[in-house]
Amino acid sequence: MTQQFISLETNPVSYQAMHRLLDEPAADALLTERELEVRLRTREVVAHKVAPSAAKADATHEFAAESVLALAEAKLMGLVFPEHLGGTGDSNVAYAVAMEEITAGCAATSLVFMTQMHTAYPILLAGSEDLAKKHIPSLLNRSKWGSLAITEPDAGSDVASLRTTATKVDGGYRISGAKTFITTGDRCDTIICFASVDRSKGRQGITAFVVDGNAEGVTRGQPFDKMGMHASTTAEVFFDGVFVRDDHMLGEPGGGWSVVMSSVVKSRISAAAQGVGLARAAYARTLHALSQRYGPRLPDELTFALATLRGRILQGRLLLIAVARQVDEDPQIAPGQVGMMKQSCTDLGWEVSAECMRLLGALGDMRELGVERCLRDSKVTQIYDGTNEVQRLLIGRETNRAMESLS
Ligand SMILES: Cc1cc2nc3c(=O)[nH]c(=O)nc-3n(C[C@H](O)[C@H](O)[C@H](O)COP(=O)(O)OP(=O)(O)OC[C@H]3O[C@@H](n4cnc5c(N)ncnc54)[C@H](O)[C@@H]3O)c2cc1C
Numbered sequence: 418m419t420q421q422f423i424s425l426e427t428n429p430v431s432y433q434a435m436h437r438l439l440d441e442p443a444a445d446a447l448l449t450e451r452e453l454e455v456r457l458r459t460r461e462v463v464a465h466k467v468a469p470s471a472a473k474a475d476a477t478h479e480f481a482a483e484s485v486l487a488l489a490e491a492k493l494m495g496l497v498f499p500e501h502l503g504g505t506g507d508s509n510v511a512y513a514v515a516m517e518e519i520t521a522g523c524a525a526t527s528l529v530f531m532t533q534m535h536t537a538y539p540i541l542l543a544g545s546e547d548l549a550k551k552h553i554p555s556l557l558n559r560s561k562w563g564s565l566a567i568t569e570p571d572a573g574s575d576v577a578s579l580r581t582t583a584t585k586v587d588g589g590y591r592i593s594g595a596k597t598f599i600t601t602g603d604r605c606d607t608i609i610c611f612a613s614v615d616r617s618k619g620r621q622g623i624t625a626f627v628v629d630g631n632a633e634g635v636t637r638g639q640p641f642d643k644m645g646m647h648a649s650t651t652a653e654v655f656f657d658g659v660f661v662r663d664d665h666m667l668g669e670p671g672g673g674w675s676v677v678m679s680s681v682v683k684s685r686i687s688a689a690a691q692g693v694g695l696a697r698a699a700y701a702r703t704l705h706a707l708s709q710r711y712g713p714r715l716p717d718e719l720t721f722a723l724a725t726l727r728g729r730i731l732q733g734r735l736l737l738i739a740v741a742r743q744v745d746e747d748p749q750i751a752p753g754q755v756g757m758m759k760q761s762c763t764d765l766g767w768e769v770s771a772e773c774m775r776l777l778g779a780l781g782d783m784r785e786l787g788v789e790r791c792l793r794d795s796k797v798t799q800i801y802d803g804t805n806e807v808q809r810l811l812i813g814r815e816t817n818r819a820m821e822s823l824s
Pocket of ligand 1 (some may be wrong): 529532564565566567568572573574575597598599600601643646651797800801802803804805807810
């Protein structure tokens with residue numbers, strides 16, 4: 418490069434100042450005082466303890482253990498959990514706002530962070546008080562790593578066709594099967610494993626279990642080599658006749674489908690917040706680089722293009738907050754509402770990152786600016802937590818049902 422660029426992430430003070438520029442009053446008006454406080458606190462921790470190491474971790478693939486610990490120590494991991502389990506009893510909106518902040522600093526850290534929450538949440542939802550006390554605090558304070566294991570080699574979008582079985586034995590179940598693409602799967606201490614107690618029953622056979630990752634019969638694979646999210650790991654997990662006690666089943670035998678459905682509402686908020694966070698990171702890094710190149714007054718064509726992006730990021734944030742607020746008010750929210758948020762916000766992350774690369778020309782391809790990282794990290798947000806095609810399918814079904822009711 419002919420000019421040396423200073424990365425936004427190296428200076429916590431200018432990092433926070435630049436991101437403050439993107440706090441839009443129209444969105445802030447929808448947040449409570451406490452939610453604004455959570456955002457400020459998260460941004461501070463991210464600026465000092467997460468963002469500065471993000472580029473290096475992307476290059477070296479070093480697992481985000483330290484940055485997740487910093488978030489746990491700041492009491493941010495248990496936002497939607499009750500205090501007696503190590504949480505702070507906050508809203509889904511507070512969680513979404515925090516996720517957006519963490520992602521803007523380091524998307525891979527946000528993936529590990531959200532997976533701790535996604536592992537703990539089914540236990541809160543359907544586990545006994547004893548099970549919750551035994552497993553949730555250690556996930557929220559990061560002394561244990563968690564994984565949510567649904568996907569299998571032949572069961573991705575079509576979760577109901579999963580083949581992992583749970584066979585009833587004296588005092589519990591024996592689980593056998595293979596899970597793949599599992600976040601933190603290479604090191605998980607606590608696993609929520611979805612298995613079928615009766616494959617002939619399809620969805621009605623699916624059951625969720627809390628499995629000890631160090632139990633006899635569990636094998637954790639090596640991390641896959643991925644396009645993005647390098648500071649997180651994704652691996653296979655194998656179960657070979659793993660014994661799980663009856664009291665480690667979440668809900669009733671065959672009650673796992675409702676656990677899946679309630680869990681995906683939370684995980685789709687996570688993915689959507691990542692989309693908005695990645696769009697914002699791409700925008701902030703681009704503005705920072707362009708101001709180093711042109712000074713504070715940018716050429717009109719760049720100003721116009723950035724104005725369009727800023728409006729789109731605001732739209733994404735408004736949608737994220739509106740749907741997360743609706744989930745706070747009614748957890749039985751229609752899947753299409755959640756689907757519109759997940760699909761729009763994760764497409765936003767990908768599209769804004771690509772547009773920012775275009776605005777930067779060859780500079781956008783330079784790793785030190787971190788914009789190409791936004792593009793690489795954003796791709797997978799369109800795939801996991803229900804692909805965006807599946808979201809469109811859910812939205813379309815609701816439209817069709819509404820049309821049928823008219824005729
Ligand atoms: C980095 C990463 C982390 C992940 N973490 C986890 C995790 O922690 N736990 C976990 O359980 N899983 C995890 N996954 C798996 C992820 O949830 C699945 O990849 C996802 O559900 C899609 O499944 P699939 O890959 O089998 O694709 P498929 O279901 O085979 O889909 C392939 C293509 O077909 C499309 N398609 C499928 N069905 C339909 C349909 N009915 N209509 C229209 N289009 C359709 C899809 O949209 C996609 O484009 C992770 C994946 C990645 C890449």
